[in-house]
Structures are given as structure tokens and as C-alpha cells.
Amino acid sequence: MTDMSIGRAVKRTEDLRFITGKGHYLDDFSRPHQTYAAFVRSPHAHAEIKKINKTKALKVPGVVAVLTGDELAADKIGTLICGWVIKGKDGSPHKAPPHPALATKKVRYVGDHVAVVIGETLDAAKDGAEAVEVEYRTLPAAVDTASAHKPGQPQLHAEAPNNLCYDWEIGDRAKVDAAFSGAAHAVKLQFVNNRLVPNAIEPRAALADYDTGSGEFTLYTTSQNPHVARLVLSAFIGIAPEHKLRVIAPDVGGGFGSKIFIYAEETVALWAARKIGRPVKWTAERSESFVSDAHGRDHVTTAELATDKDGKFLAMRVNTVANLGAYLSTFASAVPTYLYATLLAGQYKTPLIYCDVQGVFTNTTPVDAYRGAGRPEATYVVERLVEEMAAKLKIAPDELRRRNFVQANEFPYTTPVIHQYDCGDFQRAQREALRVADVAGFAQRKADAKKRGKLRGLGYSSYIEACGIAPSAAVGSLGGGVGLWESATIRFNPTGNVSIHVGTHSHGQSHQTTFAQVVADRLGVPFESVEIVEGDTARTPFGMGTYGSRSAAVGLSAVSKAADKIVEKGKKIAGHLLEAAPQDIEFRDGKFRVMGTDKEVGIAQVAFAAYVPHNYPKDLEPGFEETAFYDPLNFSFPAGTHVAEVEIDPETGTTEIVNYSAVDDFGTIINPMIVEGQVHGGIVQGVGQALLEGAVYDADGQLASGSYMDYTMPRADNVPSFKVETIVVPSPLNPLGVKGCGEAGAIAAPAAVMNAVHDALRAVGVDKVEMPATPHRVWSAIRNAKKKAAK
């Protein structure tokens, strides 16, 4: 093992360039004769477009073109797609109304794209956009999630009566109902899983270039999955044949899911570039990001849990209305169904689970996958139910969990909601978490807090998630339109250094470091001699990209398979060089050796021989490059227990997180420092959802929280120093035993924090506070409880 091997806290090699401003983000790119795009966006949540008058805009100095949806449609540019078809209770496919990149007859949310103005400068484009005269006839808007599909609401799409995209279910309703009617105890909760705005630090952007000579398009874009963008833009939207479209995603500054999707802006930029014969660049301003990046979450849920007299879970029943926004985004339909309800077993042996989900359209920004995508919502359901049941039964919440955990010797464990958990040790993670969080000392800390006038509470979140998405066949059988494998090419150069070309794409996940660690470890080459190539469809094999914590579990498995192939080929070359049969060659620490002898040759020499094959096996191809594709056998299942401890100031309603501890099982860990960083970031986002962040629409569909003046991003002083530890139960299902760590914090934290908040507030008679538990909400809840008690 060297200092750069798997398991070492190697410092991120990308940091020097990022920290010193030498990163190459999208807005850093320009093309000769470039123009700039500014979008005319709808100021109304719901309106008919009566007329678009370009005359004034075209007279603005520097305006090159003004383009509308009618022209887009006339050029037969297809509408934006949703790649996952959900079948409803009656077997019918979901309703996917057309989602034009530029609206034609109607606008359906504030920020919807009405026209694009191309300018010689950005200011010219903006001046032009202001001069476009759009005549609207405003319509009443459907904004509220819970009531959008009820009778009498404004209708968004003719194709989707009652604004219903689908009414979907999983589980056996009759059996679950029967279990509830015979149960000793039941709890029922109703809550909102609040809508979040992703807020990647780098706004979305696109730079489209059309080469009139070759007929080739190049799109520079902020993407987590350039090959998927190319496929969708080509096969479905019809911009160009796939081989005539190159998609380049340079350094990407965060995404959290919001840069998975194929949006209107890059589609329009490509189309416009061809139309005007010049490159077109668009970079979102922050206020545009607020209304045009796909949002996350937005559920209204009723959830029930039934137990026997000893607190053994018998059944769970859940109804969720999921707000999909005005149109279906790229993977929107799958998030509140197969990425959500399939996790409702949590870490527990609940034998019967039923969940139905109504996916609804509203006059709001489209909603899609956002860090955790479905699993934070599921964890919130399960862990809030467990905590409330513990309170009802007067059983310690950690004890109630232990009574119901899937035990370490019960894997593989098949839940009643599709998934088969491969491995885990939930009890051990909880035990370690209780120690790390010093739960034993909590009673004393609570008493001390009381003396200071503070309400102290402790909350658990024993989460499990399915990541490393996913076996292609499973995804296909559930309605997914894509395969979800990954690919890698390992190319030795003649001088012995190595280029790794992969289909994933880091947008903050440190692939440059961790992927190089794995290759250096597996092939015994110096860490510094490994280069990672990502983010360019012309330079990488087809891959599905980075999301769902899949780059290690799926992407590195492909790298690992490619490394196996390199070793196999190397043995043949080395055998020839060392005058031995390939089967007598062993490979270790970068050297091929004749077993039982000291005859050996280094892998760099083998690479040189492969490219300068003067002395080379007759029946072997020259070159030292191998590609592998890897389709996982299953999802991977990271799990753990997080413990949050809060203090609430009852006078102001302010919640302070005073302790936060996490013990996670991510399987094999490639780089513990980077894993810890991922956990920290995830927890902060989870804390953001619990206490701070919330997209608020008014009744007219205006986004009231459309800037940082009103949308509360978590800051360093909102969180304490975290105590983070891991246990390692390697996954038996992939070559490295990894599970994935990118989303765990965001999945676990909201439930942990809110359980702590409820624990603290129980003392003053409060039974419910919604996320985000802002000071105003907490204060109001306390005051209302006092009023109620006084009656």
C-alpha cells in the first residue's frame, strides 16, 4: 500500500486549479464571432400568448435575431422529453404533454420561455428581450400541490385532465388495510416535504457552435452527463444526428441533479446557432436559475404506521401528492415513484407496505431529481413515523428501531417494495452513532439547557438509500427509457503514463483524485502518471453520467473491469518478453513476474513493447488500451444512523443545531477525506431543507423566494462541527465493494433534525412543525400550543 492507494486520504489534485481560479467553467469559454442569447420569460404563471411583436426588438442596436416557438416548431425541433414512463394503477402510461423549448400557445410557469433574442453583446440581447412585446391573456393558476388534481382547479394541459400526470401505486392495499385494522397501535402523520431550489454555485450555461463546413454541432454545456445530453438532443429533440453533435462539459461547478436534465436553453442555443450561422452563448443569471433550474422535492404526504403491542412494525400506508411542476422534466416521473416508494421499508422488517402517489402538474417550475431524489422524502416518511410511534408507545426511539431492524445475518433481504438489500449492519451503525453522539449524556445536557431557558431535543435518522443506479434490466422493466451501466477506457501511452476515459463526469465529486487512486492501486503505476478524461463525448466512451451516487459503484466498477483486461493482455505481452506462458505470469505492484522466479518486467515496459512491437507475440494486437462496460447487478445500499441535537429558544423560535453525529456504511472507502467532505456537504443541504430552505409561491404562482434575499441558503454558522464516522460492510455485488456516499447526508439529515425539533417541542405541547422549521414557524407552533392548553 502506498500513500496514494485505495483507502488513503489523498488530497484532491483538482483543488489547486479550482482554488487559484484556473478551473475552466462554461462561462470561461468563448468562440470566434460569438453572439449572446437572452430569453424572454413569462412573467405570468399561466397565460395564453395572444401575440408576440418583434418589431421594436429587431430595431434595438446589436440585436441579431428574435426567435419564437412558432419558428422552432416550423423547423421541426422536437419538444423536451421525460425519459421514464410511469404506469398508473389502471396500467395506463403517464400523461406527458408536449414541453416545447419555446412556448407557443400558452405559458405555464413564471420563467417559461417565450422567445429568445440573439445579440452582438449580452446587453444588446437583454435590451432586445425587454423590447419584445408579448400580449398575454392571463389565466388562473394552479399552484397548490395538495389540491392541484382536485375538481375545479385551473387546467394546465388538455392531455392531462385534472392536472394528473399519473396515479401510481405499489404494494397490496387490501393486505395493508387488513393489517391496520387488526393492529394494536397506529400513528398517522401529515406533512409537506418542502420544495427546494438547487442553487449550484455555477449557474447553468450553454455555448452552441455550428460548423457550416462539416455540418457538425458542438455544444459546451454545464452537464453531469454529456453523452445523455447528446443522445436526447439528437434522438428525441432532433437537433442533429448523434455523430454530428459533440457535447463538451468542462469543469462543472455543482449540480445536485439539476444539471442532469436537458433543458430548453441548450436546445434553443443549438437551434439558433444553426439558424444564424454563428455561435450562441447563454449563461443563466442567478434570478434565472431560481425559476428555470428544475426544483426538488415538493410532496404532500399522509403516512401511517401500524405495530403490534410490542412495537413490532406490521404495516405502513402512505399517500403522496407529488408536484411535478408545469411540465415533465427529464427524469421527473421516476423520482416520486420508483426512487421514493421503494425505500419505504427503510432499515426495518415492515412486512406490508402500500403507497400510492398522485403526480400532479402545477403552474410552477418543473420539479426533478435533487440530491437524494426520492430517498430523502422516503426517509423523512419512515423516520418521522418511527419517532412518533416511539413517543406514542413510550419506548425509547433507538430501542424501537432495534426491535425492527433487519439483522446483519438476514441479508440478502427482500423488502415488500421491490428492493433486495445486499448487505449491511444497521445495529452496529446505530450502536456506534449512540456512542459518537454521547446519547448517554443527553439527559444531563437537556437539563442544563432548561436552566438556560432553552428546549433541547435529540433526533435519530436511521436511513437506507438505493444508489449506484442501476441494473439496466431493472430500470427498463420499471419504465426507464435508458440503460444505466457505465464505461471506461484505460489507455497506456507508450511512455508508460495512463489516460482513463470515463463516461461519468465530476461536478465536485473529485473523480480526478479517486479514480486515479483506484487505477494507481490496481495497476501499480504512479498516481501522478494517471490522467482522468471526462466530460467530452468526442474523448470518452459512451457513459450515462454522474448522479445517484453512481460514479464509484458503477463507474469505478467499469474502470476496475478495464484494469482486469489490461492485466490479462499485459500477461500475454510479458509472457512473450520473459519467455514464459501467459498463465505462468502473475501481476503484482505494477510488475509482471514469472511465478516462482525473479524474472519480471514492469507494466511501463510492457506498454512500450505494445506500441513498439519489435519483439512481440505474433497472434496479439499491438497497443495497450482496453475498454470495459459495466452493468451493475443491483443498486447499492448505503445506510447508517445520524443523530441531531438541537436547542430551541422558545422566545424567538430559533433552532440551533448544537451537535450532529453521523455513522455511515458506504462499503469500501476509496478516499476517507473526500467521503467525509461529501457527508458534510450532504448534511448541510439536509439541514438546509429542515430549517432554512423553501421555495415559496404565492397564490398567483409568483416565486416569492426568488433570490438570496428571501431564499435561505445554509451558511457555515448554521451548522456545528460534525462528528462523522464510518463502518465498512463491503458490497458483495461490485468489484471494489463500494456503495456510494454522495447523497447520504442530504437523505438522513432532514429527518434527524426534525425529529430533534419535535423531541424538543414535545415538552411545550407542540406536536407538529413543518419544514423548513423557521423561527417564525416554531414560535407560532409554541404560541398555538400555549393557546390550546389555555382553553
Next chain:
Amino acid sequence: MYEFEYQKPKTLAAAADVLKKKKDAKLMAGGMTLIPTLKLRLAKLSHVVDLAGMKDLVGIKATKAGVTIGAMTTHGAVAASAAVKKAIPALAHLADGIGDPAVRNRGTIGGSISNNDPAADYPAGLVGLGATVVTTQRKIPADKFFLGMFETALKRGEIVKAVEFPIPKRAAYMKFPNPASRYAIVGVFVAETADGVRVAVTGAGGCVFRVPEMEAALAKKFAPESVVGVSIPTDGLNEDIHASAEYRAHLVTVMAKRAVAAAIGG
């Protein structure tokens, strides 16, 4: 940002002249409100008249009677000033809680009070301490300077030169910040001065205001419990997605109580 002409006059007279002659001209001090407003195209100006570089407007002078702060003195400079910390620590504390480090190192006292954002901190400090605003034309008591939301007693072409603060016996400022913007949802400045007790509230209403009932109660006994029973009416208080009028009214009492406690303790 729309195009505008940028001017950087050398004298206040020259600056005032531009303001008088050009209808759509505006002064820029630190620019911490004006520049974002321009970038969002919420204002269209003919001229931006930058006061940066007028050294006479920068600086802090302390005497036994009071502290005078030049209009172009940054919040960061006030927060870090040994003289202010010694004479009126509550004012240094107030300045240290404005915005973020970038804002504190660019934003100025003159810019802040001339803008008179209803949730800004300085108006509470000026009214709470009974300060005097020195302009190019006259001296205006703080009580008469802040007229309404984004509205002051300044006439067209009148420019703030400095603010004179008398030294209180004791004072404190308590702010309950908006979780997103960190402007004041409610900020209460309490001071025991030579002219009596003053309680000034920012953030809660359209403009900074005093609470005479609290002042009277504190004049009798300067102790936290004196204000606990005093609640202000919700009429005219701000309401937004972060706080109802009722919550703001409640916070005025809580912040006042804490400010009194801090004034006594500090």
C-alpha cells in the same frame, strides 16, 4: 445594467451640481445597494456620481462629547475603530453585524442612512442614540431625518457629510436577522442618554420608529423586566414570508428586553 455616465467629482459642490442638473443622476457611496439594483436593471440612471475618493468624508473623530463619523466611512472601519468601541461599543457592534464582510468593507454610513432601507441597522443606531446628521446644507436631528420607507429629509442635491453621535451612558443593539438576507426582521437599539432613554426599532415597520411606552418604563427603571409587559401594536408592521406582523411585534419586546440586559451587562 443599463448604460449610464460615471462621474467622480472632486468636491461635494461639484457632486451636488450634477444632482441638481441631471434628473436621473444618483449618488453612489459604497454602492452596496445601488450596484445590485443597477445589475438587476431595476434602476435606469443617466449619471452615477461616485463619492469615492473624497477623503474629507472618511474618518472617525472622538471627543469627550461624542463621536463624529464621516459619511464615507465603511461599516468595517466603524466596527474596528478603537475609538468607537471605547465610546459607544453598541455602535461598533451594530456596524459589525451589517451584511457580510464584503458589504462591511464597501458599504458606508452615509450611503446606508441616505438609502433608509426599512430593515437597515444604522437608522436604529442613529435614532436610538439621538444622533445628528450633518449635511452640505444643515444639521438634521436623527428623529427628523428618517421620514419613511426609502425616504429621508434630504433635499435634492443635499449630501450627507457626517453623523455626530453623543456618547450615551449605556446602550445596546439587538438584531433578529432575516435568515436569508440577514437584514433586520427586527432590530432594537436601546440607549440611556443625557436626554433620557431612547428605544429605536428598525425592520419591524416601514421606517425606524421609537417606542415611547418602553422609554417611559425604562426611564423609571432601566431593567429588562421594565419592557417585558410592553407590547407594540401590530398595525402598520411589515409582513412577509419570513415574519408576520404579530411575530415582529413580539420580537420587538424580546429584542428590547435583551438589549436592555446587554446594555446593563456591557
